[in-house]
Amino acid sequence: MLGPGKADLLQQIRETGSISAAGRAMGMSYKRAWSLVEEMNAAFREPLVQSARGGASGGGAQLTAMGEAVLVGYRRIEEIAAEAAGAEIAALAGFLRDMPGGK
């Protein structure tokens, strides 16, 4: 349904007001960012992201009320999980390669 990548994309859209800027901030292509937004919009009962192509403002995107609720709910689950499974999460994160500039 939703993993860390999509949650981060939602958050970047909220912060940048743009799907392409959000994707750029995460090092993904415009096409990939749009594709993930379309997946999320189709998976939930209401779209999570509302976007306007073109127009005076040159487009732009924002989270819907459902998008806000999903992002907040996801972050809350992450917090609870981090508290309950902190040791297991740290062990898994220890298997990750150190990325220059990554996380």
Added chain:
Amino acid sequence: MLGPGKADLLQQIRETGSISAAGRAMGMSYKRAWSLVEEMNAAFREPLVQSARGGASGGGAQLTAMGEAVLVGYRRIEEIAAEAAGAEIAALAGFLRDMPGGK
């Protein structure tokens, strides 16, 4: 690092012994499945999936020891999270559209 989609893909690769069969079982294109495998293999200190293209067996793929460890660790985190944040996860899942044949 890893979300539910990639974890399911790892599990399907373990079960089917094939990246393309795993992707098919999840309704994703061969290209998408390969791309996700490449992302995971690059993100971790060692590859999670080992694959052989062509050859007498026509290719095939399997999880490495690291892939097994990551999948088992991820499922354990999910279990702990489901126990600790069950109500919040159920609330979020309630926002999902009912997918015919989906989950």
